[in-house]
Amino acid sequence: QVQLVQSGAELKKPGASVKVSCKASGYTFTDYYIHWVRQAPGQGLEWMGWINPNSGGTNYPQKFQARVTMTRDMSTNTAYMELNRLRPDDTAVYYCARKLGRPYYGVDVWGQGTTVTVSS
């Protein structure tokens, strides 16, 4: 079945970096963009950007442009999201999710989430 399986929980110190992986299975990896969304404790959903696995092209909102890098490994059908210069307010559950590239579709499959805790 279609799945996105994410890497495990992370505990990081302020100023460090974190890299979360998202392994896709059950579909053609290059047919869907991979989006990253985070959710701070008790808060709403925040979109962090997407990567097109086919071309490697990315799109980040201004808020994250200086700190986030999204990559993919087509040999293992895995997407990665790296966030640098972590702050305590980056503590959140980070989700990867897939979406067709055309604008009228929603995000139809989500990973299980990766908890990232930033604390000294």
Add this chain to the structure above:
Amino acid sequence: IPLTQSPSSLSAFVGDRVTITCRASQDISNYLAWYQQKPGKAPNLLIYSASTLQSGVPSRFRGSGFGTDFTLTISSLQPEDFATYYCQQTNSFPSFGGGTKVEIK
């Protein structure tokens, strides 16, 4: 493109009709999706293209709207529908609304 959801929370009885609205700050055509999220779980896609029901989603969920004003309606609230609902504009920069928590009355 900022999305404003209202209300931020509501209380309702099982069997009630519930309506949640989502307003975009500029025209987004029909590029809007709705999600349901339960505590500790990833969101689940309910509606895309403003009014298209995702496969497997019960028909009591209905989406409508175009341009800047959108609505999610649950025709007869069921116990499993108590959750938080988010709208998302699905164009190039897919931002989310702030969420609406639906609680049991």
